[in-house]
Amino acid sequence: MLFNSLEYLIFFPIVVGLYYAFSHKWRWALLLVASYYFYMCWKPEYIVLIMASTLVDYYAGLRMGKIKVKSKRKKYLILSIVVNLGILAGFKYFNFFGESVNLLFNQFNIFYQVPTFQVLLPVGISFYTFQTMSYSIDIYRGITKPEHHLGKFALFVSFFPQLVAGPIERSNRLLPQIHHRKTFNSQMVISGLKLMLWGFYKKVVIADRIGIYVSSVYENPTEHTGVPVVLATALFAFQLYCDFSAYTDIARGSARVMGYDLMVNFNRPLIAKSITDFWQRWHISLTTWFRDYLFFALPAKKNNKILNWILQRNILITYLLMGLWHGANWTFIVFGLIHAFYIIFGSLTKRYRDNFNQLIGLQKVPAFFNLYSILVTFGLLCFSLFFFRANSISDSFMLISRSLHFGNIIESFLDILKNKEVVFVILNIIILLWAEQIHARKNLIVMIANKPVIIRWSIYLGFIFFILIFGMINQQEFIYFQF
Amino acid sequence: MKRQFIIRIVLFLLALIVANTVLDQLYKRFVVHNLLNNTKDEQFDAYTGTLKYLSLGNSHNCVNTYILENSFNYGSPGENYIQSYYKLKSILEKPGKRPENVILFADISSFGPLTADRLEYNSYWIKYIDYFELAKIKKDRDILSKWLEGKFFSFAGNYKDIQLTFIYAIKIGKLELHNGYRPHRDFKNFAREQNRTKQARAKANIYLSKQDYPDKDILFYFEKILQLCQDHGINVILIRIPVTREYFEEASNIVPVDELYEQVQVICANYPNVTRFLDYHDLYFDHPEYFFDPDHLNPRGSDLFTERLKLDLEGLP
Numbered sequence: 001m002l003f004n005s006l007e008y009l010i011f012f013p014i015v016v017g018l019y020y021a022f023s024h025k026w027r028w029a030l031l032l033v034a035s036y037y038f039y040m041c042w043k044p045e046y047i048v049l050i051m052a053s054t055l056v057d058y059y060a061g062l063r064m065g066k067i068k069v070k071s072k073r074k075k076y077l078i079l080s081i082v083v084n085l086g087i088l089a090g091f092k093y094f095n096f097f098g099e100s101v102n103l104l105f106n107q108f109n110i111f112y113q114v115p116t117f118q119v120l121l122p123v124g125i126s127f128y129t130f131q132t133m134s135y136s137i138d139i140y141r142g143i144t145k146p147e148h149h150l151g152k153f154a155l156f157v158s159f160f161p162q163l164v165a166g167p168i169e170r171s172n173r174l175l176p177q178i179h180h181r182k183t184f185n186s187q188m189v190i191s192g193l194k195l196m197l198w199g200f201y202k203k204v205v206i207a208d209r210i211g212i213y214v215s216s217v218y219e220n221p222t223e224h225t226g227v228p229v230v231l232a233t234a235l236f237a238f239q240l241y242c243d244f245s246a247y248t249d250i251a252r253g254s255a256r257v258m259g260y261d262l263m264v265n266f267n268r269p270l271i272a273k274s275i276t277d278f279w280q281r282w283h284i285s286l287t288t289w290f291r292d293y294l295f296f297a298l299p300a301k302k303n304n305k306i307l308n309w310i311l312q313r314n315i316l317i318t319y320l321l322m323g324l325w326h327g328a329n330w331t332f333i334v335f336g337l338i339h340a341f342y343i344i345f346g347s348l349t350k351r352y353r354d355n356f357n358q359l360i361g362l363q364k365v366p367a368f369f370n371l372y373s374i375l376v377t378f379g380l381l382c383f384s385l386f387f388f389r390a391n392s393i394s395d396s397f398m399l400i401s402r403s404l405h406f407g408n409i410i411e412s413f414l415d416i417l418k419n420k421e422v423v424f425v426i427l428n429i430i431i432l433l434w435a436e437q438i439h440a441r442k443n444l445i446v447m448i449a450n451k452p453v454i455i456r457w458s459i460y461l462g463f464i465f466f467i468l469i470f471g472m473i474n475q476q477e478f479i480y481f482q483f
Numbered sequence: 484m485k486r487q488f489i490i491r492i493v494l495f496l497l498a499l500i501v502a503n504t505v506l507d508q509l510y511k512r513f514v515v516h517n518l519l520n521n522t523k524d525e526q527f528d529a530y531t532g533t534l535k536y537l538s539l540g541n542s543h544n545c546v547n548t549y550i551l552e553n554s555f556n557y558g559s560p561g562e563n564y565i566q567s568y569y570k571l572k573s574i575l576e577k578p579g580k581r582p583e584n585v586i587l588f589a590d591i592s593s594f595g596p597l598t599a600d601r602l603e604y605n606s607y608w609i610k611y612i613d614y615f616e617l618a619k620i621k622k623d624r625d626i627l628s629k630w631l632e633g634k635f636f637s638f639a640g641n642y643k644d645i646q647l648t649f650i651y652a653i654k655i656g657k658l659e660l661h662n663g664y665r666p667h668r669d670f671k672n673f674a675r676e677q678n679r680t681k682q683a684r685a686k687a688n689i690y691l692s693k694q695d696y697p698d699k700d701i702l703f704y705f706e707k708i709l710q711l712c713q714d715h716g717i718n719v720i721l722i723r724i725p726v727t728r729e730y731f732e733e734a735s736n737i738v739p740v741d742e743l744y745e746q747v748q749v750i751c752a753n754y755p756n757v758t759r760f761l762d763y764h765d766l767y768f769d770h771p772e773y774f775f776d777p778d779h780l781n782p783r784g785s786d787l788f789t790e791r792l793k794l795d796l797e798g799l800p
Contacts, residue, residue, distance in 0.1 A: 006628040187490035204640075220688075223681075251522055457495060473632070473640030 001041040003250045004203055009097040011038070012254060013162075019258050024181045028152050035160035044232050046122040049087055054157045056083040057132040059151055064139045065146035080136035084129040093124055096328030115185035119356045124164030126325055130289055132157050135171040139295050152178050157462075161254040165247045167265040167285035174260075182259035192256030194445055199249030199464065204471030205274075206432060207243035207426045210235045212472075218389055221398050229403040231422075233382045234387050238429050241270055244283070268436050273373035275380060290322050312347075316340045331396060332385045338384040424470075486781045489690045503635065510638040515648040515658075520559045520607045527574075530555060530662065535794070536720075537574075537582035539567040539658070543590055543724045543778065543787035548662035551793050555582075558662035564593065564704040569611040571708060575611050575715050585712055589721045589760070591734045592690040592778070594697035594705075594743055602626070604644075605633030619698050670781055673727060673774035683729035683777040691737040697746065706745075709754040720796070721760040724789060728768040730777035761795055763788065 001007050015034045022030050040047050050426040060076040067073045098114035105112055128256055135156070147153040155174050160170075217224045217232035225234070248265040255262045265285050274277035279287050293436015298314040300306070316337070362369050386403075390396040406412075438444050448459055511517055514650055517767030528711075536554035538546045544558030563577070573578050592598055613735035632639055659666060676682060712719050712771070734740065751757040766788070767773045771782070 005625070006631060007624070021780065125758065184485055186485065189488075223684075291549060457498060460495075464499065466640045467634065469642045469645070471640055 001038050002245065003029060003254075004200065005371070007041065008418060016257055020184055022249070027182075028149075028155050028178060031159065032151055032155045035155065035163060037156040038160035039158065039163060040125050049091070049122055049125070050158050051154075052085060052156045053129060054150075056080060057136050057152050057157070060136050060146070061146035061153075062148070064136070064399055066174050070142070077140040084133045088125060088129050091119055091125055093122055093324075093328045100330075101104060121138075127166045127168055128157055130164060130286075131168050134168070134289060134293060138171055144170075144175075147175055148257065149297050159255070159460045161251040161258075161260075162262055165244070165251070166249060166283075167251070167263045168289055169285070173263060177260050185259060188259055189257050191445065192253040192258075195256060196250050196253030196255070196469070199246040199253060199458075199465070201246075201467050202242040202249065202432065202470070203466055204473065205244035206247060206425060206428050207239050208427075208472035209421060210239035210242070213419070213425070214239055214389070218391070218399070219477075220394075221390070221395050221402065224407040225402045226404075227409060227416065229399055230382075233385055233389070233399075233403070234378075235422075237270060237378065237382055238386055240385070240388075241266070241282075242432070268440065270378060271374050271382075272376055272377050274372060275339060275346060278377060278381060278456065279339070279343075281393070286322070286325070290318050291323075293317055316342055319343070326388070330391055330393050334387045334393060334396070335384050338387065342380055342384075384450060436477055484556050484650055493698070493744075507606075507635060507637050510641070510645070513648060514606075514637075514641070514644045515651045516560050516604050517607050518646060518658055519660075519665070520604070522658055522660055523557060523559065526660055526663060527555060527557060527580075528575075530580075533562070534580070534582040536584050536586055538586035538588075539571065539617075540588040540593075543588050543592075544586075545724070545780045545788060546586065546664065546792065547666075547789040548664040549666075550786065550789040551796070554586075554662065557606075558663070559590075559607070561601055563598045563601060564701050564708060565599065565602070565617065566608055566612065568704045568708045568711065569608070569613065571711060573611050575711065581715060582717060584718045584720050584758075585708075586720045586722060587708065588724055589705075589747060590726070590764075590778075591722055591731075591738060591740055591743065594701050594747075595691045596695040596698040596701075597690050597692060598702045599698040602629050605629045606637030607633075609633030620703070622654070666782070670783075671775035672772050672773040672781065673776060674770075679727070679729045679771065680733070683727060684733045685736055686730060686777045687733040691734055693737060696738045697743050700715040702746070702750070706750055709751070709757060713756045717756065719754070719757045721747075721757060722792070723760075723762045724778075725766040725773070725780060725784070726778045727761045727771055727774050728765075731764060731768070731772075733777075759795075763791070764792070 001011060011034075015030070018030055036047055036050075039050065057080050060080040063076045064073040067076075075273050095116045098116045101114045135144070135147075139146050139341055147156065152175070155178055158170060159169075159174065159178075189334055208300075214232045214236045217228055245266040251266075252262045264282060267281040267284065269278055269281035295314055295318045298317060300310055300314060302310060319340035320333060320337045321336070323332045323334070323339070326332040326335070347353075357363050357369070362372065383400075386400050387393070387396045390399055435444060438447075448456055451459070533553045534555060536546075536551060538544050538554065538556050538558060539562065540558040541562040542558070542560055544556060546552050546554060546556050546558075548556050557574075562570075571585065574582075602612075605612075609630065610646065614626055614633075618626035619623055638645070674678065682728075709719055733742075767780075767784060770784070773782035773787060774781055775784075
């Protein structure tokens with residue numbers, strides 16, 4: 001079920017109504033049934049995978065909770081990881097590796113074909129498997145205690161607002177909230193609804209509209225050169241941000257209406273001043289997952305010393321896997337490697353770059369320096385997105401090379417200005433960035449809430465109808481569903 | 484606190500419903516395509532003469548009713564076979580409105596999945612289409628959101644039509660129709676366009692796709708139209724509209740044209756009421772000046788085409 005669908009508009013108020021009508025004792029059951037129904041609307045049989053992951057991690061968690069010695073807990077951790085990664089590998093990566101091996105064999109004239117299977121990628125598989133694995137790892141590390149209530153644990157795994165595209169919650173944040181008795185809080189409800197509305201704006205007015213232009217370029221890479229290619233890639237950065245952060249906003253808003261507080265997943269990533277800064281602001285629940293459960297787990301010392309090259313190797317492994325997490329395609333692996341390169345190269349050259357900036361006096365004008373850093377970071381991000389968005393590595397290289405053939409720039413710009421949709425979307429991006437900037441300084445929601453009721457309601461109604469009129473009301477899927 | 488909150492929510496919802504109703508009604512009454520379609524409906528209801536030819540279809544339907552006498556041009560923007568079927572069904576339910584012949588356009592784009600999914604202008608179509616039946620046939624629950632759009636949220640996502648209405652009001656003003664035909668059309672001359680192939684490719688890519696072509700639901704409804712006509716003793720005349728050479732070549736690169744028409748012929752063989760299949764697709768390959776874009780005739784082209792059609796139809800039994 002999509003958030004931007006008629007079904008959700010019916011489903012959500014019913015669930016919320018029942019949720020507040022039920023006593024605390026049975027709310028978990030209601031939410032669990034609702035969450036399973038939410039997932040089964042897409043492909044009912046795949047609920048078995050969630051149930052399998054739930055049962056294995058529940059069992060592993062309970063067993064680990066009974067064992068005091070950490071090393072003896074390991075076998076249950078391995079069980080959890082093998083099952084979750086096994087599900088992930090089987091449904092998401094098997095065909096990719098099979099096809100890659102076949103390609104390699106063909107290069108050496110080895111006529112053996114690794115079989116491939118026609119299976120549909122289960123929606124949200126990368127999200128819920130990572131969430132349950134974090135639970136098992138946390139118990140293994142002794143950070144969290146096992147959940148004894150199977151139903152509540154199942155709800156932790158499948159909580160519908162964040163089931164298919166995150167945020168990837170940690171057990172020590174979400175499980176206590178499931179246990180906590182919630183009373184009706186009108187402020188939470190209103191604030192949740194506002195967050196959902198903001199998400200709908202980003203999704204249907206901006207992201208889906210950008211998608212049309214970006215697809216027209218990326219699906220026909222031989223048709224375009226110069227400015228349209230560069231513009232499509234830059235707009236894709238905004239599409240990706242608006243689409244995914246919209247999902248998070250609607251997820252967090254939906255959860256908040258029911259009194260749940262899901263973690264912040266985005267913090268204005270497109271104004272990041274460096275690639276490291278970008279990853280601290282983008283898909284925070286995933287980057288912190290990789291940081292906590294992979295990067296910190298990788299050995300960083302040799303002879304009790306932290307060595308730079310080992311750290312760099314760890315960065316490379318982490319970003320490579322983070323790229324691969326996004327999808328079973330070489331384009332995502334290259335995307336991850338590019339970001340690893342950015343970060344390693346950035347850290348190696350930081351001293352020289354700082355000296356250079358000081359020498360030319362760039363840091364003396366902070367506003368200019370900030371803008372310069374933002375634009376450079378955005379440019380680097382866009383370069384990596386050539387790989388992220390393109391259908392294949394060859395398409396990526398073709399688009400990169402075609403983006404450099406500028407030809408008649410003025411004519412290209414005039415052509416773009418004739419495209420009213422693109423102009424409209426650029427105006428909306430400006431509004432979005434402006435609103436986010438104001439919201440970061442003074443809480444925009446509080447500012448509006450302090451206005452007289454007539455003005456306040458006019459703003460809300462105007463915004464709702466703006467979304468209804470200018471939104472692309474044809475239920476485009478969220479991009480991150482495919483991951 | 485909770486009571487106060489509920490009162491506030493109820494009041495807000497009331498304000499929302501009132502504002503929505505006002506916008507919905509404004510859209511239904513004044514937006515240009517509704518004006519056009521509703522005027523056609525009114526003209527058709529008022530039509531009293533012999534109805535020899537009733538032409539259905541979308542903007543490709545350029546039958547000039549001044550030239551082809553005793554005919555009614557009931558085409559509407561973006562209309563596909565699904566919509567044509569429900570409209571025809573409704574027409575035939577009215578007493579005294581049985582045409583002798585139904586002219587149906589069987590273009591390459593008529594059979595594409597993108598045409599099938601393009602159920603637009605639902606605020607007009609709601610009076611004809613049984614959305615619940617359609618949702619069952621297409622096995623697509625999302626069709627019901629089209630019903631909802633048509634019933635309560637006609638303006639949702641339709642900002643382009645609002646914009647077009649203003650442009651239309653400023654540039655053209657009063658809507659004039661003669662038996663459903665709109666004389667004032669775009670006089671653009673496609674021969675003067677510089678990048679004709681690029682335009683043709685872009686146009687072909689909008690409505691055609693390799694996958695799922697021809698669309699099975701569209702074929703299903705195409706056959707339903709033939710069956711409906713047969714049940715009412717109405718002849719069907721199938722027509723392939725003239726297109727530019729560039730458009731035909733681009734479209735042929737995307738979809739298997741010959742296979743499509745073989746399939747159409749097989750279907751038609753089961754319906755003896757399909758009396759003629761007139762193929763004009765290459766009639767003006769050497770006359771781009773008769774088009775205003777890759778697949779639409781301009782007024783000059785429409786007139787010439789209708790003259791030719793009239794001559795051919797006179798040879799019918």
